[in-house]
Amino acid sequence: MKRAMDWDKEKLRKKILLLFLGLLFVFAAASAVTTGAVPIGWQEVLAVIFERLPGCSPPVEISGVHREILIQMRLPRVLLAAAVGASLAVAGATFQGLFRNPMADPYVIGVSSGAALGAVFAMMTKSTFSMAGFGAVPLFAFAGGLSAILIVYYMARVGRVVPVMTLLLAGIAISAFLSALVSLLTYFAGEQLHQVVFWMMGGFSGASWLKVKVMIPYALVGYLSIQLFARELNAMLLGEETARHLGVETEKVKKFLLVGASLLVAAAVATSGVIGFIGLIVPHFIRLVAGPDHRFLLPASAFLGAGLLIGTDTLARTVMAPAELPVGIITAMVGAPLFIYLLKKRKKLRYFHSSE
Amino acid sequence: MSLNVTVHNLKMQYNAHPVLDGLEFDLQRGELLALLGANGAGKSTLLRCISRVLEPTGGSVCLDGRDISNLTALEIARQMAVVPQEGGVDFEFTVQDIVLMGRFPHIRRFQKEGEREQDIALSAMEMTGVAHLAQRPVTTLSGGEKQRVIIARAICQQPKLLLLDEPTASLDIGYQYELLELAVRLNREKGITIIAAIHDLNLASQFFDRFILLSEGKVLAAGRAEEVITAENIKKSYGVPAVIFRHPLHGHLQVSIPKQQHGTGINKKGPAVHVIGGGSEALPVLDALRERGCKLSVGPVTAQDSGYQYASFYRIPLVEVPPFSPVSDEIYEAHLRMIREAVLVVVPPIPFGEGNLRNLQAVEQASREGIPVFILEEETSRERDYTGGQATAVISRLKKKGAFVTTDTDTMIAYLYGQDKYSPKEAETGGGNKG
Numbered sequence: 001m002k003r004a005m006d007w008d009k010e011k012l013r014k015k016i017l018l019l020f021l022g023l024l025f026v027f028a029a030a031s032a033v034t035t036g037a038v039p040i041g042w043q044e045v046l047a048v049i050f051e052r053l054p055g056c057s058p059p060v061e062i063s064g065v066h067r068e069i070l071i072q073m074r075l076p077r078v079l080l081a082a083a084v085g086a087s088l089a090v091a092g093a094t095f096q097g098l099f100r101n102p103m104a105d106p107y108v109i110g111v112s113s114g115a116a117l118g119a120v121f122a123m124m125t126k127s128t129f130s131m132a133g134f135g136a137v138p139l140f141a142f143a144g145g146l147s148a149i150l151i152v153y154y155m156a157r158v159g160r161v162v163p164v165m166t167l168l169l170a171g172i173a174i175s176a177f178l179s180a181l182v183s184l185l186t187y188f189a190g191e192q193l194h195q196v197v198f199w200m201m202g203g204f205s206g207a208s209w210l211k212v213k214v215m216i217p218y219a220l221v222g223y224l225s226i227q228l229f230a231r232e233l234n235a236m237l238l239g240e241e242t243a244r245h246l247g248v249e250t251e252k253v254k255k256f257l258l259v260g261a262s263l264l265v266a267a268a269v270a271t272s273g274v275i276g277f278i279g280l281i282v283p284h285f286i287r288l289v290a291g292p293d294h295r296f297l298l299p300a301s302a303f304l305g306a307g308l309l310i311g312t313d314t315l316a317r318t319v320m321a322p323a324e325l326p327v328g329i330i331t332a333m334v335g336a337p338l339f340i341y342l343l344k345k346r347k348k349l350r351y352f353h354s355s356e
Numbered sequence: 357m358s359l360n361v362t363v364h365n366l367k368m369q370y371n372a373h374p375v376l377d378g379l380e381f382d383l384q385r386g387e388l389l390a391l392l393g394a395n396g397a398g399k400s401t402l403l404r405c406i407s408r409v410l411e412p413t414g415g416s417v418c419l420d421g422r423d424i425s426n427l428t429a430l431e432i433a434r435q436m437a438v439v440p441q442e443g444g445v446d447f448e449f450t451v452q453d454i455v456l457m458g459r460f461p462h463i464r465r466f467q468k469e470g471e472r473e474q475d476i477a478l479s480a481m482e483m484t485g486v487a488h489l490a491q492r493p494v495t496t497l498s499g500g501e502k503q504r505v506i507i508a509r510a511i512c513q514q515p516k517l518l519l520l521d522e523p524t525a526s527l528d529i530g531y532q533y534e535l536l537e538l539a540v541r542l543n544r545e546k547g548i549t550i551i552a553a554i555h556d557l558n559l560a561s562q563f564f565d566r567f568i569l570l571s572e573g574k575v576l577a578a579g580r581a582e583e584v585i586t587a588e589n590i591k592k593s594y595g596v597p598a599v600i601f602r603h604p605l606h607g608h609l610q611v612s613i614p615k616q617q618h619g620t621g622i623n624k625k626g627p628a629v630h631v632i633g634g635g636s637e638a639l640p641v642l643d644a645l646r647e648r649g650c651k652l653s654v655g656p657v658t659a660q661d662s663g664y665q666y667a668s669f670y671r672i673p674l675v676e677v678p679p680f681s682p683v684s685d686e687i688y689e690a691h692l693r694m695i696r697e698a699v700l701v702v703v704p705p706i707p708f709g710e711g712n713l714r715n716l717q718a719v720e721q722a723s724r725e726g727i728p729v730f731i732l733e734e735e736t737s738r739e740r741d742y743t744g745g746q747a748t749a750v751i752s753r754l755k756k757k758g759a760f761v762t763t764d765t766d767t768m769i770a771y772l773y774g775q776d777k778y779s780p781k782e783a784e785t786g787g788g789n790k791g
Contacts, residue, residue, distance in 0.1 A: 244407070246513070
């Protein structure tokens with residue numbers, strides 16, 4: 001049975017690819033914690049981890065300063081970058097699939113502009129509001145992002161259904177409107193201008209364990225609620241009507257996917273600002289090498305998004321050390337050429353196929 | 357593996373405009389139903405109500421007596437598969453991925469598609485002839501191949517009811533037949549009830565058993581082809597006059613719509629032309645002359661002759677002969693009288709036998725009386741002469757006396773309307789010249 005063999009080969013290939021992406025992520029995380037203004041050996045990293053595990057003795061002694069740098073600065077930063085990278089990549093894959101539009105990214109239906117409006121408002125009013133250890137900026141950003149998507153959802157609703165095309169268009173319109181408000185506020189920002197611009201570019205310089213502790217549950221809940229519907233999302237790529245014919249309760253699935261993806265994006269933006277490009281290219285990257293099946297695309301995007309954002313963040317804080325570049329600049333500068341290269345290479349492959 | 361469908365008083369409105377207006381019909385298990393009707397008659401809307409993509413504004417659809425509005429999408433998908441009009445897939449799923457999606461309603465959320473699923477998908481792909489494409493991305497396939505992949509997915513869904521919305525619309529003629537043969541096979545071998553919206557009435561009549569003709573959201577006619585595909589129904593639903601006849605190869609009803617530019621041949625201002633009938637070769641000649649507004653007459657033809665049908669449709673005067681009978685003196689005279697009223701008599705490249713030799717003799721008589729004769733020849737008359745040379749002899753005599761000879765109707769029309777650039781002389785193929 002030749003077919004069955006092809007079948008198994010394909011499955012094996014995907015497993016290997018997933019394993020490779022997992023290793024890539026681990027490697028990125030490991031190199032990120034050891035690199036920086038103060039180089040720290042990997043034995044020391046292991047030592048910090050082993051210290052916390054019962055019944056294990058650290059292989060080497062570790063200095064107090066290094067321990068502080070690792071635990072208070074690098075580990076939360078790497079974990080936050082991983083969670084944000086994975087969240088953005090998964091949200092991007094979800095929106096691209098849901099809207100059947102390769103141009104969709106995590107911010108396409110207004111979460112980022114809503115969050116930005118919230119954040120800028122908090123900065124301008126110098127609000128001292130705080131909750132559970134968070135200042136006004138992340139709280140307002142989170143609330144702004146979720147409010148934006150709620151407005152978009154209700155505006156796009158026609159009777160009991162929410163057509164995805166209307167959702168996308170309503171998202172773009174609301175997004176443009178909110179962006180205009182953000183620009184207006186920025187125009188009058190005055191002394192807060194630098195803070196506002198820097199926040200909007202996004203980055204992990206403010207990483208803390210508190211942010212990690214909040215980000216990770218959102219990332220997990222959001223991711224799982226999307227992964228649960230991976231097969232439905234596959235069917236929806238064939239069009240909503242076809243998905244219904246296959247037995248997908250499309251309206252219900254859309255709600256789950258929107259809630260999941262919005263949580264991912266709102267949490268990511270609230271903790272780290274608007275980091276572009278990861279959510280757009282990572283899913284495409286995976287699709288180019290392994291096809292559009294979401295059962296594979298989602299976990300693979302999560303690993304690659306996490307690894308890529310850890311890597312670019314490490315670059316962002318080391319290329320001009322001790323100064324830091326906003327990570328969004330690096331993601332676009334590294335990601336775009338890589339993506340174009342793959343696109344070109346793929347084109348040749350396609351040509352080869354069709355001329356058979 | 358089959359299912360009956362009951363549609364009761366189904367109503368659907370878009371912005372207060374009724375698309376389905378109290379639709380009512382019953383479909384028994386294992387029936388093969390063609391849904392006919394003009395654009396906008398409600399065919400697609402009906403199919404979408406049956407598949408519950410649309411919620412009707414009134415009435416009900418029942419599968420085996422269960423109202424589908426009480427069923428979940430999964431319960432419906434386990435019984436019903438749909439091949440939609442446009443199956444555009446922009447993402448690079450492989451053929452196999454797409455076909456396996458047909459298993460969606462049958463497997464649980466985290467269940468992997470096992471060997472059983474793969475076998476079902478493979479046999480579906482084999483059935484539609486796409487198994488060899490299994491690993492190819494669908495984006496690289498042709499329209500016909502894509503359509504067969506979508507049908508394989510529907511088969512993989514193992515439905516009891518299959519809805520096809522214009523399945524042949526984007527296919528070439530070869531694929532159209534292949535596809536409908538496949539539909540018939542699924543119906544016969546697996547007993548799947550099939551409803552197909554279809555525009556091509558001739559294909560429909562060839563492949564389907566039962567027909568429903570929709571018009572303005574209502575059932576205009578339902579039943580066998582003979583009850584549904586009638587000239588009257590087609591006029592009512594499509595607004596065009598049609599000729600219904602039986603196909604010479606398979607005997608199924610066929611519909612043909614004549615060109616309408618000039619209406620009927622009578623009451624026209626053009627010259628009076630008589631055409632010798634008695635074979636399908638006369639039809640293009642008649643049609644060309646009618647389009648130019650000639651006042652036509654035909655004869656002699658039997659009631660079974662295609663020329664007879666043509667003449668009756670356009671109400672062109674004709675002389676009729678009983679089938680399989682020689683031309684009697686009476687008919688000969690009637691024919692000659694009719695020829696005399698014309699300014700030109702045309703002899704199309706029809707075959708001649710003992711039965712219609714007298715028609716040629718009538719032409720010869722008319723020629724003697726000074727009526728110009730036009731002989732159209734695609735092949736020499738000898739090859740279609742079944743009179744032992746008598747017909748050829750008459751035609752030779754006609755040519756000698758100055759009959760125009762040409763191979764195409766354009767030259768003839770040019771002559772009639774006096775356009776010099778198509779001088780009949782230049783078109784002569786030898787033998788004859790203008791006397």
